[in-house]
Structures are given as structure tokens and as C-alpha cells.
Amino acid sequence: MAGRLRALFHRRVWLWGLIGFVAALQLALVSRSLISGNGPGNVSGNSSGNVSGNVSGNPSAQSADLAYRPAETGLAAAIRQLSLMPADSLLGHIAYTEAPTNTLSPVLPNGSIQLRDPAAERFLAMVKAARANGVKLIPLSGFRSVEEQTYLFFTLKAKQALSAKERAQVSAPPGYSEHHTGYAVDIGDGDRPDTDLETRFDETPAFRWLRANAARFGFELSFPEGNPQGVSYEPWHWRFVGDRHSLETFYKR
Numbered sequence: 001m002a003g004r005l006r007a008l009f010h011r012r013v014w015l016w017g018l019i020g021f022v023a024a025l026q027l028a029l030v031s032r033s034l035i036s037g038n039g040p041g042n043v044s045g046n047s048s049g050n051v052s053g054n055v056s057g058n059p060s061a062q063s064a065d066l067a068y069r070p071a072e073t074g075l076a077a078a079i080r081q082l083s084l085m086p087a088d089s090l091l092g093h094i095a096y097t098e099a100p101t102n103t104l105s106p107v108l109p110n111g112s113i114q115l116r117d118p119a120a121e122r123f124l125a126m127v128k129a130a131r132a133n134g135v136k137l138i139p140l141s142g143f144r145s146v147e148e149q150t151y152l153f154f155t156l157k158a159k160q161a162l163s164a165k166e167r168a169q170v171s172a173p174p175g176y177s178e179h180h181t182g183y184a185v186d187i188g189d190g191d192r193p194d195t196d197l198e199t200r201f202d203e204t205p206a207f208r209w210l211r212a213n214a215a216r217f218g219f220e221l222s223f224p225e226g227n228p229q230g231v232s233y234e235p236w237h238w239r240f241v242g243d244r245h246s247l248e249t250f251y252k253r
């Protein structure tokens with residue numbers, strides 16, 4: 001009996017010893033990571049060890065280590081930016097397929113501007129509602145073919161001697177315009193044609209009315225200020241997201 005008790009006591013001592021050893025080891029590891037960076041011996045233990053580990057101990061190792069940190073931040077920022085953009089994008093614009101012509105309806109009596117059927121119907125209802133509030137919404141551009149966008153992008157780019165990047169900030173490359181979908185419409189104020197396709201369109205009654213009411217008709221601003229795509233602010237450019245197909249067109253990735 002006494003022998004069994006002694007054996008049990010010894011097992012307990014051994015167990016507590018093991019627990020104590022593990023705890024001490026953990027404490028040592030934690031304190032090492034807390035003070036890492038304070039001494040050259042610990043440099044290789046941190047995340048930038050691959051950069052400065054081979055020269056640890058000399059003063060320039062510390063400065064190389066510090067100089068490397070902003071680069072890490074820049075890389076992380078670039079990855080974040082990339083993760084916001086789908087793979088099929090070009091200069092900040094997303095690829096879109098052209099709406100079939102038999103899905104389009106005119107939004108002007110002369111038929112010169114067309115939108116996809118549900119967008120056209122809601123756009124005309126929106127024009128009527130705005131008119132009842134004394135506001136004149138004028139469609140300036142609707143569906144655009146890839147061919148038309150090719151002209152707009154390359155001819156005007158050449159005429160204005162812009163780089164591809166500069167041109168892409170104000171216009172989508174062919175194949176990458178929301179106008180191809182038939183859901184995007186550029187809107188002007190009938191009483192302020194001088195603000196057509198200008199940033200100061202956002203000072204007009206038409207813009208203020210759209211800001212307050214467009215969502216009721218399924219329209220939203222595509223490129224608000226500071227948009228994640230990096231496209232310049234376009235207060236005149238609105239897109240229809242009021243049914244399943246249009247919503248999937250712009251949001252499903």
C-alpha cells in the first residue's frame with residue numbers, strides 16, 4: 001500500500017515537473033518574441049529575417065530591416081487593390097459583353113439613344129417623375145457597341161495625345177465599358193447643358209434629384225468619388241441594377 005502511494009507521489013512529481021518545464025519554455029519563447037528586434041541576435045527571429053539575417057550583427061542590418069518595412073506595406077496594399085478587381089479587368093475597367101440589339105429600346109423619340117428593355121422602361125419612368133418635380137433629365141449616351149467605343153477610346157486618345165493610362169481614367173477601353181451592357185446611361189440637366197459630361201454636373205438640380213431618387217428606379221452612380229476601380233468621378237454616369245440580370249452583370253464575379 002505504502003509502495004503504491006509512493007509510486008503515485010513520484011508520478012505526480014514527475015507530471016508537475018513536466019508541466020513546469022513546458023510553462024517555463026513558453027514563458028521564455030514569449031519574452032524572446034517580445035524583446036525581438038532589440039538585440040542583433042534576435043533579428044533573424046522576426047518576419048524580415050530573410051532580408052537581414054545574413055548580415056545580422058552589423059549596424060546596416062538594422063537599417064536594411066527598417067527600410068524593408070515600407071516595401072512590405074506597399075506590397076500588402078497592392079495585393080488588397082488586386083483583390084478588389086476581378087481577373088478580367090484592364091486599366092481599372094471590367095470586361096462586359098455587348099447587349100444583343102433585340103434587347104434594346106429607345107429612350108429618345110428619334111431612337112438615337114437606346115437602353116436594355118427593363119432599364120429603358122425604368123429610365124423613362126424616372127424622367128417622368130423628375131419632370132413632375134420640375135427637373136429635366138436628358139439622356140446623353142446609352143448603349144454603345146464595342147466598335148463605337150474603339151473609336152471613342154483610341155481616336156480621342158490619339159487626338160488628345162494621352163497615354164493609355166490617362167485615357168483609361170476618363171474612358172473605358174473597348175470591351176470594358178458599362179455602356180456595352182445597355183444598362184448604363186449618361187444623364188444631363190436639360191436646363192444646364194453647359195454641365196453635360198462635366199464634374200460640375202453634380203451642382204445641378206438634376207444631379208441632386210438623382211441623388212435623392214434614382215435608387216427608387218433601380219439606378220445607381222457607377223463611379224462615385226474615390227471608387228475602388230480608380231476611375232475618375234463621373235456624376236453623370238448611372239447604371240441600372242434594378243433586376244437580377246443587371247445586378248449580376250455588375251456585381252457577380
Ligand SMILES: [Zn+2]
Nearest residue numbers: 184185186237
Ligand atoms: Zn458613361
